[in-house]
Amino acid sequence: MPDHNDSKKLTDTRVSVVGAGLVGSLLAIFLARRGMQVTVFERRPDMRKHTISAGRSINLNITLRGLRALERAGLKEEILQQSIPMMGRLMHSRTGELTFQPYGRNESEFGNSVSRAELNKTLMTAAERAGSVEIRFEKRITGIDVDRTMIRITDESTGEATNESFDLVIGTDGSASAVREDMMTLSGYDCRQSYLDYGYKELAIAPDTGGGFKMEKNALHIWPRGMYMLIALPNFDGSFTCTLFLPYKGDISFEQLQTKEDVEQFFQRDFNDTVPLMDSLIETFFGNPTGSMVTVKCHPWHYQGKVLLVGDAAHAIVPFFGQGANCGFEDLTVFDELLTKYESNGAVSWSKLFADFTQMRKEHADAIADMAFENFIEMRDKVGKAEFLLAKSVEKILEREFPHDFASRYSLVTFTHTPYKLCKDAGIIIDAIVEELCRGISKADEVDLRRAEKLINEKLRPVLQGKVREAQPV
Numbered sequence: 328m329p330d331h332n333d334s335k336k337l338t339d340t341r342v343s344v345v346g347a348g349l350v351g352s353l354l355a356i357f358l359a360r361r362g363m364q365v366t367v368f369e370r371r372p373d374m375r376k377h378t379i380s381a382g383r384s385i386n387l388n389i390t391l392r393g394l395r396a397l398e399r400a401g402l403k404e405e406i407l408q409q410s411i412p413m414m415g416r417l418m419h420s421r422t423g424e425l426t427f428q429p430y431g432r433n434e435s436e437f438g439n440s441v442s443r444a445e446l447n448k449t450l451m452t453a454a455e456r457a458g459s460v461e462i463r464f465e466k467r468i469t470g471i472d473v474d475r476t477m478i479r480i481t482d483e484s485t486g487e488a489t490n491e492s493f494d495l496v497i498g499t500d501g502s503a504s505a506v507r508e509d510m511m512t513l514s515g516y517d518c519r520q521s522y523l524d525y526g527y528k529e530l531a532i533a534p535d536t537g538g539g540f541k542m543e544k545n546a547l548h549i550w551p552r553g554m555y556m557l558i559a560l561p562n563f564d565g566s567f568t569c570t571l572f573l574p575y576k577g578d579i580s581f582e583q584l585q586t587k588e589d590v591e592q593f594f595q596r597d598f599n600d601t602v603p604l605m606d607s608l609i610e611t612f613f614g615n616p617t618g619s620m621v622t623v624k625c626h627p628w629h630y631q632g633k634v635l636l637v638g639d640a641a642h643a644i645v646p647f648f649g650q651g652a653n654c655g656f657e658d659l660t661v662f663d664e665l666l667t668k669y670e671s672n673g674a675v676s677w678s679k680l681f682a683d684f685t686q687m688r689k690e691h692a693d694a695i696a697d698m699a700f701e702n703f704i705e706m707r708d709k710v711g712k713a714e715f716l717l718a719k720s721v722e723k724i725l726e727r728e729f730p731h732d733f734a735s736r737y738s739l740v741t742f743t744h745t746p747y748k749l750c751k752d753a754g755i756i757i758d759a760i761v762e763e764l765c766r767g768i769s770k771a772d773e774v775d776l777r778r779a780e781k782l783i784n785e786k787l788r789p790v791l792q793g794k795v796r797e798a799q800p801v
Contacts, residue, residue, distance in 0.1 A: 335494060336673045338362040343478055343493040345468050346500030347371075349443070350638030350655040352450035352462075354499055356400050357663045359457035361670075366493070367460065370467040370483060375448050386560035386568040387446065388413065388438040388547070388649035390741045396656035399663060402453055406446060410439035411561040417546035423600050427546070428719055432726040432734065436742045438547065438649065440560045442568070446652075471496060471509040473630045495677060498636045499655075502621050502643030507636055511625075518625035523645060523703075525555075526581055526617040527572050532604045534565030541604050542567065549706060550598050555579060556706060557598050569601070572703075581617055620645045622696050628685040632678030637662065642692035647703035648740065650695050654747070661687055691747035698740065698751055718761050720771035725761070725779055732783050733757075734795045743795070756786050 340363045344351045347369035355365045389397075389410065397403040414437045415429035431437055454460045463480075469488065470479035477492040498506025511518050535541050540561060542548060548559040548567070554574065559567040574580040584590050587609050594602050602608065623643035628636040638655030662684055669675050705715075725733045736754030739745045745753075760782045764774050 334674055337670070337675060338673065340364065340495065341493045342366070342495045342497060343368065343476075343491075345478070345496065345498045345506050346504075346640070347447075347451060347454075347462050347464075348499060348501060348638075349447055349450060349652050350659065351497075351499035352447065352454045353396065353400060353656065353659055354497065354637060354662070355454040355460045355462075356450070356457045357659060357666070359454070359460045361666060363459065365454075365460045367454070367462040368466045368468055368478075368480060369462060369464050371464065373451075373462075373464045374444060375451065386562070386570075387441045387443050387652050388560070389441050389446075390438055390649070390653055392650075392660075392744065393653040393656040394439075395744070396660045399660060400453065402449065405449065406441065407439060409445055409449070409563055410441045411563060412545050413438040413440050413547050413561070414545050415547070417543055417548050419548060419550045419598075419600060421552070421597065421599075426716065428716075429723070430737065431742055432723070432730065432738060436738070437545075438741065440547070440562070442562055443652075445563075468500070468505045471506060471634070473509065473513070473634050476633045495632075496634045498634070498640040499638050501639045502623055504636065504640035506634065507623075507625060507640050510630060510634065510636070513630065516625070516627075518623070521622045523620045523622075524575055525572055526575050526619055527570050528581070528612060528617055529615050530557075530569040530571060530605060530608065530611050532559060532567040532569060532601070533606055538565050540565050540567075550601070551706060552597055555597075557601065558706075559601075569605075575617075584612070587613075622700065624693055624696060626685075626689060627682075628689065629681035632676070632681055635681050635684070641688075642696060644692075644696040644699045645703055646699070647706055648695065648699040650699060650740065654692060654695050658684075658688055694747040694751040695740070698736070698747070698754070714765070717769075717771060718765055721761050721764055721774050722757075724771055724774055724776075725764075725783070728776055729780065729783055731795055732788055732791070739795075745791075749791070753787065753790050756790060760786060 342358055342363050342365050344355055344365060344367045347367045351367055355367050358365045389406065394403050397406050413430070414434070415427055418426040418428070451462060455462060465483040467481045467483055468478050469481045475492060476494065476496050477490055478496060479488060479490050481488045496506065498504050500506060507518065510516055532541055542559070544561045550557040555572060557569060557571050559569040561567055576582050584593060590609055590612050594608065621643055622645060625641065628641045637658050639651065642654070644651055644654065665680050665684055666675060669680050722735045726735065726738065736750055736757055739750040739753060740747065763782065764779055768774060
């Protein structure tokens with residue numbers, strides 16, 4: 328049977344968006360442009376007016392998929408003006424040696440380091456300017472009647488609870504989604520949440536006295552240390568947001584860092600070159616919370632034509648491929664395209680749209696979740712090892728010599744719109760080709776290009792089928 332919303336005009340449709348984060352705010356813009364009446368509920372205070380507790384923000388690397396959605400909203404150039412280009416990874420060894428790995432096949436391919444908070448503020452303001460959007464802050468969703476699309480709203484400051492009904496409820500409330508939690512009570516609902524036994528701690532490197540950068544600004548800095556690591560991403564004001572990834576328990580872990588002396592000795596031993604750069608290391612370490620990381624895979628993402636999950640609420644991933652926000656924004660590109668496809672006489676079949684959206688995005692979200700975890704192992708364990716550096720150098724030669732037929736998995740994910748699932752499948756083949764070509768050589772320029780061409784033609788071209796040619800500079 329058609330859903331009760333399927334014949335309703337968009338201009339008469341009341342939508343509740345739960346969560347005013349990156350995805351929720353951008354979604355509100357797309358919905359408002361269709362004339363829908365959008366109410367966004369956010370449990371936090373308005374970060375544009377209040378200082379929100381720091382310490383849980385991993386900087387964003389906005390790349391092609393995310394930029395496409397921002398461009399669709401007319402915000403791409405504004406966001407890029409707030410970003411710092413990152414041309415590649417810069418690895419820091421224990422002895423202070425630096426090794427640079429470029430991200431792209433040429434200088435037109437790079438990542439964009441963006442402050443999560445500043446991007447969120449920009450999207451909120453744009454949403455409020457888009458038309459019929461109201462953002463209600465300090466409102467926690469504490470229950471949902473999915474059949475009646477009625478939500479229970481608790482005011483964070485007074486504790487008062489009220490009920491309100493909408494035509495649609497869309498959960499964009501992140502990895503700990505309250506909307507998903509209520510959907511999990513439905514018969515047959517499948518949800519798997521896998522927490523890493525690692526936590527993260529946000530630290531900071533302030534700008535130098537002249538307002539400049541204390542390290543190379545156009546790079547993502549990594550201090551790989553085997554079972555743990557530190558990363559740093561540049562900010563527009565000359566600072567770096569640093570993130571320490573460490574096991575919760577064990578010989579080297581957060582549980583071992585209990586005193587000022589513990590932290591000082593740990594950093595002097597493992598990240599010695601950062602110590603002079605972090606003016607408030609001890610205060611920041613103990614002042615900021617230890618964050619957790621989770622992968623969420625659930626199905627379905629929707630209930631009839633009434634409730635939908637989007638972004639991390641549907642598919643949270645660990646942050647090690649830099650694709651969390653990009654994947655959520657790509658959700659919105661697909662969603663907005665489906666709105667155009669299914670809109671007829673000012674109305675939309677929400678039941679069909681929600682089902683098609685889930686079918687189109689589910690396998691790709693699962694694929695990038697798997698790749699993000701694999702990239703954690705790579706960043707933590709491999710990036711400083713000679714055999715890994717050789718393989719990456721060979722990849723760069725193959726990308727240069729066979730630009731239409733070969734790209735690394737990273738390039739496919741980051742610099743093309745190739746579906747994530749295809750990137751994952753092609754990545755297995757790419758790794759096998761590079762591994763075979765690296766056997767018996769000690770330098771990248773010794774690679775056998777004739778053999779490489781044969782392997783690419785036989786194994787990779789049939790899978791990618793010209794997708795490499797779709798690469799576009801960011």
